């Protein structure tokens with residue numbers, strides 16, 4: 512009672528008792544403890560030696576510029592970003608102050624929403640190029656900043672020149688230049704958004720969220736129905752199967768006063784005559800102008816295309832968007848006027864409001880020959896199957912009951928631009944043609960432009976590239 516208990520340590524150091532066996536046992540433990548401690552020290556020193564091999568003592572001062580290592584798994588903001596896209600180091604950022612022995616508080620851009628205190632091991636000093644201070648400073652936003660980033664825009668590029676071997680160089684204009692929003696989807700993203708569509712791992716897609724679909728037949732039916740109200744006011748008349756054959760002039764001021772139809776009906780022009788006869792505009796203008804002794808040559812040509820319409824198609828194909836192979840838009844690259852035999856096929860596929868599957872299409876110069884070529888229909892179906900595996904086991908023969916084929920003539924202008932504007936020798940006669948494969952989407956814009964021209968309003972876009980002068984007369 513009242514004494515400290517004897518430990519092996521105490522026994523060994525000052526043992527004077529009568530039990531030498533206990534003394535030896537305690538001494539043995541003591542020696543083993545010393546040996547163990549010695550080994551542990553040796554192991555710790557060895558580990559330190561290797562750990563310190565690439566370690567440099569780092570100390571930063573307030574205001575120093577440092578690069579920060581951002582580990583993707585550490586920050587929530589990075590979780591949406593693929594780790595391969597996170598840069599190893601971001602910066603340079605200035606040090607505000609030292610926090611504790613080994614941590615520093617940094618001044619991060621406010622848009623980078625992460626905690627600004629970092630362990631020294633995550634920092635490395637930033638060495639500026641003394642000759643060129645801007646070198647090494649990234650102009651890109653830090654990876655986690657997805658909304659916007661304070662950065663000076665030096666110039667806005669509206670186009671880029673494409674140079675390829677064996678092909679004359681040409682300009683490629685950016686969609687944003689035309690006021691269109693566009694999102695670019697990788698192959699894997701596309702798989703999520705449009706699971707039935709296959710473009711391969713190298714493929715990708717541009718998604719245009721502002722684009723919409725129109726059912727042309729329903730739209731025309733609606734316009735006709737509404738226009739009936741204008742008949743009593745002499746502001747609307749229908750002349751189906753009664754083509755225009757002649758322009759009439761009553762005075763010598765160059766103005767055209769009326770249009771005569773094949774059945775001798777006269778349509779009086781109050782302000783203007785608009786010739787919008789698509790692929791027929793060239794021959795029509797030629798005939799109309801001949802009687803007035805005016806030379807006009809609209810080089811528009813018919814470019815035939817097919818649209819396959821499948822009603823109640825019994826496939827599992829689900830489409831969330833209208834889809835179009837990029838080559839379909841690049842129509843100037845495809846078949847030329849001289850290659851009348853060849854046909855270009857590019858995939859377009861969509862499901863209309865009635866649930867029909869619409870599949871297209873081809874481009875072909877065969878004049879106004881409206882014959883149906885089943886070989887082309889098969890080629891279009893084959894191209895579609897390449898993009899949609901769900902259709903690969905469905906033969907065209909098995910769909911013959913559900914399929915209807917529509918053909919049309921796209922009004923093609925050799926220079927790729929529509930003709931929208933007045934004819935100089937007939938100032939109140941306007942042309943609106945040559946829209947090729949985009950006449951439906953450009954219809955409202957064309958109508959607005961023509962209406963503004965006729966009424967003398969200020970124009971919303973520069974009409975010079977579409978002028979008839981220099982291209983048709």
Ligand SMILES: Cc1cc2nc3c(=O)[nH]c(=O)nc-3n(C[C@H](O)[C@H](O)[C@H](O)COP(=O)(O)OP(=O)(O)OC[C@H]3O[C@@H](n4cnc5c(N)ncnc54)[C@H](O)[C@@H]3O)c2cc1C
Pocket residue numbers: 753754755756787788789790791795815816817818871872918919920921922943944945946947948949950951952953
């Ligand atoms: C398969 C296919 C798919 C297409 N897909 C799209 C698409 O997705 N989006 C798009 O924007 N565009 C598309 N187009 C293109 C579009 O159809 C044309 O650009 C558009 O129809 C051109 O319109 P337009 O009024 O100039 O000519 P047209 O539509 O050809 O109309 C011209 C009209 O003039 C009439 N006419 C001819 N001569 C006379 C005369 N002497 N007197 C009175 N009338 C006359 C004709 O009967 C005809 O009705 C497609 C075309 C095809 C073939």
